[in-house]
Amino acid sequence: MTQDEMKKAAGWAALQYVERDSIVGVGTGSTVNHFIDALATIKADIEGAVSSSEASTAKLKALGIPVYDLNSVDKLSVYVDGADEINPHMDMIKGGGAALTREKIVAAVADKFICIVDNTKQVDILGNFPLPVEVIPMARSYVARELVKLGGDPVYREGVVTDNGNVILDVYNLKIMEPKVLEDKINAIVGVVTNGLFAKRGADVLLVGTPDGVKTFK
Numbered sequence: 653m654t655q656d657e658m659k660k661a662a663g664w665a666a667l668q669y670v671e672r673d674s675i676v677g678v679g680t681g682s683t684v685n686h687f688i689d690a691l692a693t694i695k696a697d698i699e700g701a702v703s704s705s706e707a708s709t710a711k712l713k714a715l716g717i718p719v720y721d722l723n724s725v726d727k728l729s730v731y732v733d734g735a736d737e738i739n740p741h742m743d744m745i746k747g748g749g750a751a752l753t754r755e756k757i758v759a760a761v762a763d764k765f766i767c768i769v770d771n772t773k774q775v776d777i778l779g780n781f782p783l784p785v786e787v788i789p790m791a792r793s794y795v796a797r798e799l800v801k802l803g804g805d806p807v808y809r810e811g812v813v814t815d816n817g818n819v820i821l822d823v824y825n826l827k828i829m830e831p832k833v834l835e836d837k838i839n840a841i842v843g844v845v846t847n848g849l850f851a852k853r854g855a856d857v858l859l860v861g862t863p864d865g866v867k868t869f870k
């Protein structure tokens with residue numbers, strides 16, 4: 653079974669958590685793209701979606717799913733998104749696709765975070781995947797120096813501008829033993845918009861595509 657087939661299986665499995673007549677929170681990435689394909693098959697039964705990126709918005713609209721502005725929505729029962737790494741406590745690293753800030757905002761509104769991954773994303777300790785940090789452009793060098801003080805090796809993601817007009821620093825060589833503590837510390841650096849640790853708001857349900865089928869963790 654290929655990695656993409658495992659992503660697809662996880663994406664389609666998330667459909668069972670979508671409530672009838674609801675507005676669905678939709679994340680970003682190749683696994684979520686499979687979920688959007690699945691969602692399109694029940695579009696007559698849902699009201700629409702709130703999206704975490706311009707890329708997902710374009711795909712949702714192309715498939716005929718109405719996309720709402722988050723400010724016009726006061727309740728999302730579920731948010732479905734992928735992850736770059738997830739540990740047994742359901743803490744995640746996200747932002748490989750540079751959509752971390754909008755993802756964190758939509759996730760904050762949702763009652764339940766449904767994380768969909770293939771089995772390569774499961775880890776014991778977060779940090780092998782470089783931690784993305786979204787930064788206001790003029791603060792880039794200052795924030796990089798502060799991240800070095802926290803023990804990381806930040807690398808500017810050249811050529812990438814986020815949907816919010818900011819830049820990304822990918823922080824290498826962090827062994828993240830206390831994800832909530834580090835999430836707070838990095839967010840407290842002036843010039844940081846947010847970082848890709850989703851620990852204070854982790855996943856509620858994890859669907860993992862494996863060669864033996866989709867495994868569910870709660």
Ligand SMILES: O=C(CO)[C@H](O)[C@H](O)COP(=O)(O)O
Pocket residue numbers: 679680681682683684733734735736745746747748749750751752755
């Ligand atoms: O956080 C993300 C985008 O910012 C994605 O959820 C994460 O990068 C996983 O992507 P994929 O499903 O393509 O492996």
